[in-house]
Amino acid sequence: MNFTQIYKSDRYGNKMVDELLAQEGLERDNNAEYTIALMDGDTMAATGSFYKNTLRCLAVNSAYQGQGLMSTIVSELCSELFNRGVFHVFIYTKQDAKDNFTSLGFSEIVSLDDVVFLENKNSAFDDYLESLGDILEGVNGAIVMNANPFTLGHRYLVEYALNRCDNLHLFIVSEDVSAFPRKIREQLVMEGTSDLKNIIYHPTESYLVSSATFPSYFIKESARVTTAHASLDAAVFARIGSKLNITKRFVGEEPYSESTALYNNAMQELLPTCGIDLTIIPRKAESEHGIISASLVRKLLSEGNVEATKALVPETTYNFLNSEKAISIINKLKNTL
Structure with missing residues (x-):
């Protein structure tokens, strides 16, 4: 498998991203500024994007789940953000996917209905709360x-x-x-x-x-x-x-x-x-x-x-x-x- 960046001008690549997201019950974020895909030949095994410091549109093809590909996608996106000088990273995800990200070192900030909001710094939000006095x-x-x-x-x-x-x-x-x-x-x-x-x-x-x-x-x-x-x-x-x-x-x-x-x-x-x-x-x-x-x-x-x-x-x-x-x-x- 290999990574490829999906540019906004890539109609076929974006169509594949849309189909994979739909397959996993997700919608495309049209404001995403950077999108990648993990390809297995002509098959898109996983995809992920970010907007500023927030990871979005993360999905793994059902045929490839259980192989740790979500961790691979998140690591690749974080690496790109780190290269851009962005070290504080956030994720929104569904409740049933929360464990995928806590296992990668993300910590929960708040949980609301079926959505969880996490960050990649263990005590950052608690430190912020303490700074308020x-x-x-x-x-x-x-x-x-x-x-x-x-x-x-x-x-x-x-x-x-x-x-x-x-x-x-x-x-x-x-x-x-x-x-x-x-x-x-x-x-x-x-x-x-x-x-x-x-x-x-x-x-x-x-x-x-x-x-x-x-x-x-x-x-x-x-x-x-x-x-x-x-x-x-x-x-x-x-x-x-x-x-x-x-x-x-x-x-x-x-x-x-x-x-x-x-x-x-x-x-x-x-x-x-x-x-x-x-x-x-x-x-x-x-x-x-x-x-x-x-x-x-x-x-x-x-x-x-x-x-x-x-x-x-x-x-x-x-x-x-x-x-x-x-x-x-x-x-x-x-x-x-």
Whole structure:
């Protein structure tokens, strides 16, 4: 047997992958960026793919099962990821396939219905939980935000939450695929809330709203797949909430983004069963340009209208948008939006 890479232009190879996945009751992930197959002559014995740091679409032909080919596929995919400098790897799999991956050194993070989410580092998630600190006295609330960039809408959400809890755990999305880089987003959130007390800032790392837990936030997926990802992300948050005794989660209403709306729905179903109340807050009143949102700010920036963002963002964000550090971001927005 030998490995072969299946390129997107390879119609016959992709047809074989689709047929093998269907045979094993799986669907093709059209966002996979790298796919391989283990061939036995003209027969595809096994296949696997990855998107960023997540292994996907893993299947072994029923005629070849029991020969350790799943381990061979996973090892080959991980080797490629390691060569690319990616060492923290995640897998979603069905409950009945969980043992295949725990035997390869993967550890369970959360389990939901018939899906298990695992990672290849034994204590990584526990280490992350420990890094969040100890339980604080009083009512603990939480917000998870991307803040791309930080707006008056985000500020309103923070103030609303602080009025309803004693301590606010503010998680800033670490995934660095947004127009505003991670460090800039973290800076703008902290500067834009520096006058407020009882906020504890946390990075989400790979565990919340990331390419591993919730790729549908960043790429287009079907509603069914997005709901599955959102439910998984919510389940991870429930474990974080348990560690910090978080009993309230605050989110903004989402009239425009289907993926975020589905995420809110998933949290509404799951979090209350874990002792966490979810509050969905209506968007801050419309400005002359529309409801205040980060997407509106990016649109105005793409049009070169920095001045118009003044009514939508805190002074700290507006000052940044007028600085030299923002030039490359704004120019990129002009070329992409």
